[in-house]
Amino acid sequence: MNAPLSLSHLKTACSNCNLRELCLPVGLTHEEVESLDELVYTRKRIKRGESLFRAGDAFQSLYAIRSGFFKTRVATDDGRDQVSGFQMAGELLGIDGIGTDAHNCDAVALEDSEVCIIPYGKLEELARRFTPLQHHFHKVMSREIVRDHGVMLLLGSMRAEERLAAFLLNLSQRFTARGYSASEFILRMTREEIGSYLGLKLETVSRTFSKFQDEGLISVQQKHIRITDIPGLKRVMGQSGASC
Amino acid sequence: MNAPLSLSHLKTACSNCNLRELCLPVGLTHEEVESLDELVYTRKRIKRGESLFRAGDAFQSLYAIRSGFFKTRVATDDGRDQVSGFQMAGELLGIDGIGTDAHNCDAVALEDSEVCIIPYGKLEELARRFTPLQHHFHKVMSREIVRDHGVMLLLGSMRAEERLAAFLLNLSQRFTARGYSASEFILRMTREEIGSYLGLKLETVSRTFSKFQDEGLISVQQKHIRITDIPGLKRVMGQSGASC
DNA sequence: CGCCAACTTGATGGCTGTCAAGTCAGGTGG
DNA sequence: CCACCTGACTTGACAGCCATCAAGTTGGCG
Numbered sequence: 035m036n037a038p039l040s041l042s043h044l045k046t047a048c049s050n051c052n053l054r055e056l057c058l059p060v061g062l063t064h065e066e067v068e069s070l071d072e073l074v075y076t077r078k079r080i081k082r083g084e085s086l087f088r089a090g091d092a093f094q095s096l097y098a099i100r101s102g103f104f105k106t107r108v109a110t111d112d113g114r115d116q117v118s119g120f121q122m123a124g125e126l127l128g129i130d131g132i133g134t135d136a137h138n139c140d141a142v143a144l145e146d147s148e149v150c151i152i153p154y155g156k157l158e159e160l161a162r163r164f165t166p167l168q169h170h171f172h173k174v175m176s177r178e179i180v181r182d183h184g185v186m187l188l189l190g191s192m193r194a195e196e197r198l199a200a201f202l203l204n205l206s207q208r209f210t211a212r213g214y215s216a217s218e219f220i221l222r223m224t225r226e227e228i229g230s231y232l233g234l235k236l237e238t239v240s241r242t243f244s245k246f247q248d249e250g251l252i253s254v255q256q257k258h259i260r261i262t263d264i265p266g267l268k269r270v271m272g273q274s275g276a277s278c
Numbered sequence: 279m280n281a282p283l284s285l286s287h288l289k290t291a292c293s294n295c296n297l298r299e300l301c302l303p304v305g306l307t308h309e310e311v312e313s314l315d316e317l318v319y320t321r322k323r324i325k326r327g328e329s330l331f332r333a334g335d336a337f338q339s340l341y342a343i344r345s346g347f348f349k350t351r352v353a354t355d356d357g358r359d360q361v362s363g364f365q366m367a368g369e370l371l372g373i374d375g376i377g378t379d380a381h382n383c384d385a386v387a388l389e390d391s392e393v394c395i396i397p398y399g400k401l402e403e404l405a406r407r408f409t410p411l412q413h414h415f416h417k418v419m420s421r422e423i424v425r426d427h428g429v430m431l432l433l434g435s436m437r438a439e440e441r442l443a444a445f446l447l448n449l450s451q452r453f454t455a456r457g458y459s460a461s462e463f464i465l466r467m468t469r470e471e472i473g474s475y476l477g478l479k480l481e482t483v484s485r486t487f488s489k490f491q492d493e494g495l496i497s498v499q500q501k502h503i504r505i506t507d508i509p510g511l512k513r514v515m516g517q518s519g520a521s522c
Numbered sequence: 523c524g525c526c527a528a529c530t531t532g533a534t535g536g537c538t539g540t541c542a543a544g545t546c547a548g549g550t551g552g
Numbered sequence: 553c554c555a556c557c558t559g560a561c562t563t564g565a566c567a568g569c570c571a572t573c574a575a576g577t578t579g580g581c582g
């Protein structure tokens with residue numbers, strides 16, 4: 035099922051990957067990227083609804099998303115759980131596992147997806163040899179922390195409309211960075227998953243989408259979203275009473 | 279003001295530091311710790327109310343707290359801000375700056391404090407030479423991400439009482455790890471700062487403290503907290519309707 | 523001693539959760 | 553091909569938690 039063939043190896047090589055700009059190899063010379071190829075030698079396909087890893091699984095590898103869409107989900111011992119993020123092509127999964135040698139969240143594919151398996155031991159070894167790789171890996175982790183702080187701010191101080199506006203603008207921006215339309219996309223997650231991520235109930239998400247539509251900011255049809263007024267959404271996000 | 283004297287160097291050395299178990303040198307051999315001494319050659323004192331760094335400052339160093347207590351604070355462009363964490367002795371400050379080469383939050387001392395300055399370039403260099411240091415540094419960053427996910431879960435799905443109970447238990451546990459009392463301590467932060475961190479208003483924090491006191495869970499007198507019923511607090515935290 | 527920031531407590535209102543009913547879209551099987 | 557079924561979504565009514573506004577208290581510090 036995931037036997038490494040030499041053909042798949044060829045196809046997997048970082049040096050051929052068009053996600054280079056988003057993934058780990060950023061800033062490496064061509065030569066350095068080629069030696070990265072020894073790092074990533076296996077890909078894995080995950081079908082929609084399946085888990086890449088689950089909380090408690092032994093940590094061994096990081097995963098770079100080659101294609102598809104994931105959610106990560108954390109849980110408390112008393113049965114509560116929450117979506118902690120949505121990840122798309124070029125983003126890294128599994129960083130949470132380094133600290134305890136076990137994964138702390140579930141990573142579930144929201145559509146059929148493919149990931150590159152990055153054995154963590156090898157990554158550390160290469161990071162010791164290639165300063166830019168080390169530096170870039172640290173940057174990726176640091177940015178994840180900064181991103182989480184942004185979500186904490188959102189959860190702690192924004193109202194439902196502001197959260198949803200921020201969410202849509204964030205998705206829009208990430209799609210743009212991948213060459214897709216900034217204003218029109220398909221939501222891979224349900225209202226419930228959006229709500230879980232934003233600390234809202236699914237009804238509130240649905241209601242707020244409808245409100246945005248009434249106000250002419252977006253056009254919603256089930257999972258199909260079209261943002262018709264990006265500046266308007268930004269205004270919704272910033273309306274904390276400080277209009278001057 | 280922060281001129282490195284040879285005397286202060288001696289006193290700063292990681293090999294003499296009683297926070298070794300909490301800070302970066304965990305898991306290093308005695309020999310390795312000694313070579314760490316070249317890394318940390320300056321300490322800095324921060325008075326209560328002063329900032330160690332501010333959002334936007336160029337990133338150059340990490341800081342290990344030797345003594346004292348800090349809060350970190352993130353802000354949006356529209357004037358909103360939120361406390362993103364409280365840090366005590368043995369914990370690391372500044373990791374958020376690696377990703378963008380600039381700090382993304384303010385670090386403010388909540389009491390007179392002292393930090394060890396860890397030049398980031400040197401840390402990366404040493405991490406390339408000492409595998410355990412590299413590994414430990416990655417773990418520290420990963421744990422910070424996991425911690426943030428926990429806060430996100432708290433902000434997204436817990437009610438005021440649960441948040442405060444979790445907060446008190448977390449403080450209690452961290453004080454315990456440092457050899458202080460698990461049940462009696464002084465809050466270094468104001469109700470407003472607690473509220474900001476937990477996504478609540480200061481009145482709600484105050485009211486909930488009073489409620490806990492009425493219920494015999496804690497005893498509050500201004501900043502002085504005594505937890506009289508730790509299992510009770512844990513029960514408050516877990517009461518999400520799943521009592522079976 | 524007096525001032526001020528921090529804190530407590532009360533009254534009221536609004537945002538969002540909860541419960542409920544109905545709609546829509548896609549997939550399956552007859 | 554169509555009916556049916558199911559999960560996802562929408563919309564409404566109501567309630568509860570927490571924010572807001574307000575007034576008073578406490579404690580530390582000059």
